[in-house]
Amino acid sequence: MRRTVVCLFLWCMLFPDSPQANNPMLIFSGDLRGEIQPCGCAEESDMGGLPRRLTFFKQQLSQNFNLLYFDLGNNFPEPSGQGDLKVRLIHTALKKLRPQVVLLGPNEWLNGLQSLDPTIPYLLSNQSGSLHFLSSKTIQEGEQRLKVFGYLSPNLVYQNQNETPVILPADPELLARWKERLTKNTDLLRILLFRGKVEELEIFDRSGLFDLIVAGSSNDDELNQVMEIKTGSGTFPMIPTKGQGVLTGILEKTGKLTPVNQEIVPADLSVTWLRRILEDAPELQEAFRDYDAAVKEMFFSSLDRMQKQRKESPFVGNKACESCHKTSTEIWKNSGHAHAFATLESKGKHFDPECLECHVVGLKPWVAPADASESALKFVGRTGFLSSQITPHLKNVQCENCHGPARAHLENYKILPATKNSKSTCVSCHQGSHSPLFDFKKYWPKIKH
Structure with a gap:
C-alpha cells in the first residue's frame, strides 16, 4: 500500500x-x-x-x-x-x-x-x-x-x-x-x-x-x-x-x-x-424509437387527406412505360435506382419523409422544368407516392423522377414528357453527405439509356 x-x-x-x-x-x-x-x-x-x-x-x-x-x-x-x-x-x-x-x-x-x-x-x-x-x-x-x-x-x-x-x-x-x-x-x-x-x-x-x-x-x-x-x-x-x-x-x-x-x-x-x-x-435508443414512431404516426395521419391527391396524381409508375420502352426498363431494373426503397426499409426509415423524397416517385410537389408542355403544366404542385401500401407502383427511383409525370404522355403519345437537364436532376438527390462521391461522368453511364 x-x-x-x-x-x-x-x-x-x-x-x-x-x-x-x-x-x-x-x-x-x-x-x-x-x-x-x-x-x-x-x-x-x-x-x-x-x-x-x-x-x-x-x-x-x-x-x-x-x-x-x-x-x-x-x-x-x-x-x-x-x-x-x-x-x-x-x-x-x-x-x-x-x-x-x-x-x-x-x-x-x-x-x-x-x-x-x-x-x-x-x-x-x-x-x-x-x-x-x-x-x-x-x-x-x-x-x-x-x-x-x-x-x-x-x-x-x-x-x-x-x-x-x-x-x-x-x-x-x-x-x-x-x-x-x-x-x-x-x-x-x-x-x-x-x-x-x-x-x-x-x-x-x-x-x-x-x-x-x-x-x-x-x-x-x-x-x-x-x-x-x-x-x-x-x-x-x-x-x-x-x-x-x-x-x-x-x-x-x-x-x-x-x-x-x-x-x-x-x-x-x-x-x-x-x-x-x-x-x-x-x-438515447428509447428517445429515437419514440421519434421514429411519432414520424410514422404523422405519416399515416396524413394519408386520408392524401387519398384524394392519389386520384389526381399525374404519376403513373414504370409499368405504364415498360410496354413501349423495354430496353430502357431493363437498364433501370439492373440499376441501384430499382432498389432504392429497399435501402430505406433496411434502415427502418421508409416512413421518414426526409428520406423518402429521394427514394420514391413524386413525394414532393412536382416543379415543371422550363421546357414543360402546356399539358404538363397543369400537373405543377401535384404529388405521387403516398405509402408502400397505397401506391406500391411508385416505390423506388423511376422514369418519372427524371422525366417528370407521364400521365399526359400516356393519354397522348405525341405529348412528350417534360425533360430536365440530366446533371441538375441527379444532384437534387446525389448531393452533400447523402452521396459524397457523386461524379456525374462516372454515375451517368450506369443508367444511360
Missing part, C-alpha cells in the same frame, strides 16, 4: 499537468441544423449524430477527464411538424450531454422561443432586458475558473423594426458593459461563443476581452468542412457543421490549451470526427 501511495505521489510531482491530474477537457460542438443522426447513405460521410456524441463523452469520462461542454447552438431544423419532433429529441439528448451553456442560435430563434426547454442553460450575452436567458456563466473547476459569454449577431435573426431590438449589436456600448463585468473578476480563461459576421468577430478580437473565441459554423457544405474563420487580425476555431465532429482541448493549470489529438485547429484545439467506430449510446 505504501509503495502505491509513493508511486502516485511521484507521478503527480513529475506530471502535474497530465490528464490524471484532472485537468478539464473543454468540448465545443453544436450546429446540428436538425441532423440528429447521419442518414447512413454513404459510409465515407457517415459522421455525427447525437448518440455518437454521447458515446464520445462517456469515453472521455471513463478516462478520468472532467468534461466542460459548450454547445454553440443552431441545433434545430427549420420549422415543420417533423421539426417539432426533432426539437423535443434534441432537448432530450442535451439533458444527457449536460452542456455548461447552449448559445441561442438563429434556428432556435426561427422555431420560436416558446419551443425552448427552460431547463436547458441557453446563453445570450447580448440580449436586452426583455429576454431572460443566461447572460454569462462562471465555472469553477477545481482551482481553475472560467467565464463564458455568448454572442448571436442580430443580423442572423428577424426582429421587428418597429419595436425595440431584443438582441443587441457589437457596438461600443455593448463592449463597455461586458468589460465592466469581466474586469470585476480575475478569471483564468475568458471564453466567447460566437455566431455572426467576420466584421463582428474582429471587433471582439480587438477588444482584448477574451482569451478564447470559438465560432459557430458558417459553412453549409458538410463534405468540405471548414474549421477556422479568419479576420484581419487573427484566425479562430470554428466547429464542424451539422454536428459531424467536436472540438476538444485540455485546459492546463497555466490557462493554456493542449490538443487531444493530431488534427489541430486554431487556438490549440483538436477535432474529433464522430465516425461509425463510435457506437450509438444506448441511453
Whole structure:
C-alpha cells in the first residue's frame, strides 16, 4: 500500500499537468441544423449524430477527464411538424450531454422561443432586458475558473423594426458593459461563443476581452468542412457543421490549451470526427424509437387527406412505360435506382419523409422544368407516392423522377414528357453527405439509356 501511495505521489510531482491530474477537457460542438443522426447513405460521410456524441463523452469520462461542454447552438431544423419532433429529441439528448451553456442560435430563434426547454442553460450575452436567458456563466473547476459569454449577431435573426431590438449589436456600448463585468473578476480563461459576421468577430478580437473565441459554423457544405474563420487580425476555431465532429482541448493549470489529438485547429484545439467506430449510446435508443414512431404516426395521419391527391396524381409508375420502352426498363431494373426503397426499409426509415423524397416517385410537389408542355403544366404542385401500401407502383427511383409525370404522355403519345437537364436532376438527390462521391461522368453511364 505504501509503495502505491509513493508511486502516485511521484507521478503527480513529475506530471502535474497530465490528464490524471484532472485537468478539464473543454468540448465545443453544436450546429446540428436538425441532423440528429447521419442518414447512413454513404459510409465515407457517415459522421455525427447525437448518440455518437454521447458515446464520445462517456469515453472521455471513463478516462478520468472532467468534461466542460459548450454547445454553440443552431441545433434545430427549420420549422415543420417533423421539426417539432426533432426539437423535443434534441432537448432530450442535451439533458444527457449536460452542456455548461447552449448559445441561442438563429434556428432556435426561427422555431420560436416558446419551443425552448427552460431547463436547458441557453446563453445570450447580448440580449436586452426583455429576454431572460443566461447572460454569462462562471465555472469553477477545481482551482481553475472560467467565464463564458455568448454572442448571436442580430443580423442572423428577424426582429421587428418597429419595436425595440431584443438582441443587441457589437457596438461600443455593448463592449463597455461586458468589460465592466469581466474586469470585476480575475478569471483564468475568458471564453466567447460566437455566431455572426467576420466584421463582428474582429471587433471582439480587438477588444482584448477574451482569451478564447470559438465560432459557430458558417459553412453549409458538410463534405468540405471548414474549421477556422479568419479576420484581419487573427484566425479562430470554428466547429464542424451539422454536428459531424467536436472540438476538444485540455485546459492546463497555466490557462493554456493542449490538443487531444493530431488534427489541430486554431487556438490549440483538436477535432474529433464522430465516425461509425463510435457506437450509438444506448441511453438515447428509447428517445429515437419514440421519434421514429411519432414520424410514422404523422405519416399515416396524413394519408386520408392524401387519398384524394392519389386520384389526381399525374404519376403513373414504370409499368405504364415498360410496354413501349423495354430496353430502357431493363437498364433501370439492373440499376441501384430499382432498389432504392429497399435501402430505406433496411434502415427502418421508409416512413421518414426526409428520406423518402429521394427514394420514391413524386413525394414532393412536382416543379415543371422550363421546357414543360402546356399539358404538363397543369400537373405543377401535384404529388405521387403516398405509402408502400397505397401506391406500391411508385416505390423506388423511376422514369418519372427524371422525366417528370407521364400521365399526359400516356393519354397522348405525341405529348412528350417534360425533360430536365440530366446533371441538375441527379444532384437534387446525389448531393452533400447523402452521396459524397457523386461524379456525374462516372454515375451517368450506369443508367444511360
